[in-house]
Amino acid sequence: MCHIVIMSKHIPQNELDAVLRAVGQFTEGASIKDISAVMEKLLPRRTLQRRLRQLVAQKKLVLKGRGRGSRYIEKVKVELDATLPSLKVESHAEAYIPVSREGEQIKQAVRKPVQNRQPVGYNREFIDDYIPNTTFYLSLEIRQRLYEMGQSSDDHRPAGTYARQVFNRILIDLSWNSSRLEGNTYSLLETDRLLEFGEVAEGKQAKESQMILNHKAAIELLVEQAREIGFNSYTICNLHALLSDNLLADPRACGRLRAIPVGISGTVYIPLEMPQLIKESFLKVLEKATAIENPFEQAFFAMVHLPYLQPFEDVNKRVSRLSANIPLIRDNLCPLSFVDVPEKAYIDGLMGVYELNRIELLRDVFIWAYERSCARYSAVRSSLGEPDPFRLRHRALIFNVVNDVVHGVMNKKMAVSFIKQSAVEKIELKEQERFVEVVETELMGLHDGNIARYRIRPVEYEKWKITWTAQ
Known part of the structure; x- marks a missing residue:
């Protein structure tokens, strides 16, 4: 019997890499037609199909769907869509959230000694390249999962209904956790007494008490004016004014875009310095944030671009965390209170944005934090699976x-x-x-x-x- 052996033609790696780059431009997967349209070098359809089959076999791509509905997506994006487990504290390691492969790469990069990291300035292309409702930092699967966890029976009622029902809990949790991420040493009960009775805890610095009271005022604004707030200058500047009250060296800087250079400790990132460019970029961030239709994408976009721009002299991270709650409160979704989020994981995620324009680690933090917040408010108690x-x-x-x-x-x-x-x-x-x-x-x-x-x-x-x- 004669056996005929057909030798497969070797495909150069650079050709496979070109296909991978093309697929990578589509956050939620792409059809063969989509991939062909953005290829650097046009390939015949059958040739492109062979390249895609090989990448699937190499487990670098995943094929979803069948026939005309089939889509190719990067394997790492599929892995990120898996539900993130609970926070673990091992005897030999720090408390940290579970992260994706890309998140781990960013973590290692931003933890290199400062002298080994390349200084970088504000990259205007980072915001320019983001096209609302076309570009997505959160995949469709993630957005759907977060909605299933965060939805309430109040979704058709007036904006802010859900937040008002659990207002006292949100007030304490968000004030405490957001302050904690800034190094505030108040305990949860001390925060409760300060907010309820105005009782300042013994041994605390005045700025710590002021920080928590400022959070209270800012959260009240978000809930009480849920119908009017949005990603506009009025809301964001007033949030800053409330959060920075009595905490800035120059009181006139509260609620105003900065006119001076600022530095961020621990990073090689250098924010914009020219006031005109700061204002232009600030308005562009607000314009794009307003245009985003999905509340979770909108929330995460604010967490990325407001601290990256550093539009104010200080208190930018606090503004971004409360701004992330604007679409959630408006749409009667579970709020994001940052419960249990390790400060180091949050800072590492921001460093990835500052120095690398990479959002994956901060995205891991955002997804994990929202799961924990939902559990806190009993929106979906079963979403985290295993007990703490x-x-x-x-x-x-x-x-x-x-x-x-x-x-x-x-x-x-x-x-x-x-x-x-x-x-x-x-x-x-x-x-x-x-x-x-x-x-x-x-x-x-x-x-x-x-x-x-x-x-x-x-x-x-x-x-x-x-x-x-x-x-």
């Missing part, structure tokens, strides 16, 4: 501390000291802050429908509650 391993590991101690606070009829001030002392005595240093937050969150969430899990009787709960809510 930290809570499981310290379940007995959390139980005992909560139980002691209630049975000891402690007020919030007494509880803060007791919880911190318990953490110092029984939790290793790198996990103490997380432990304090978990216990404080449990105490603030106690009600007569869940006290049995802490073996607290109704009469004990009512007695403690009177002390707990008193000034």
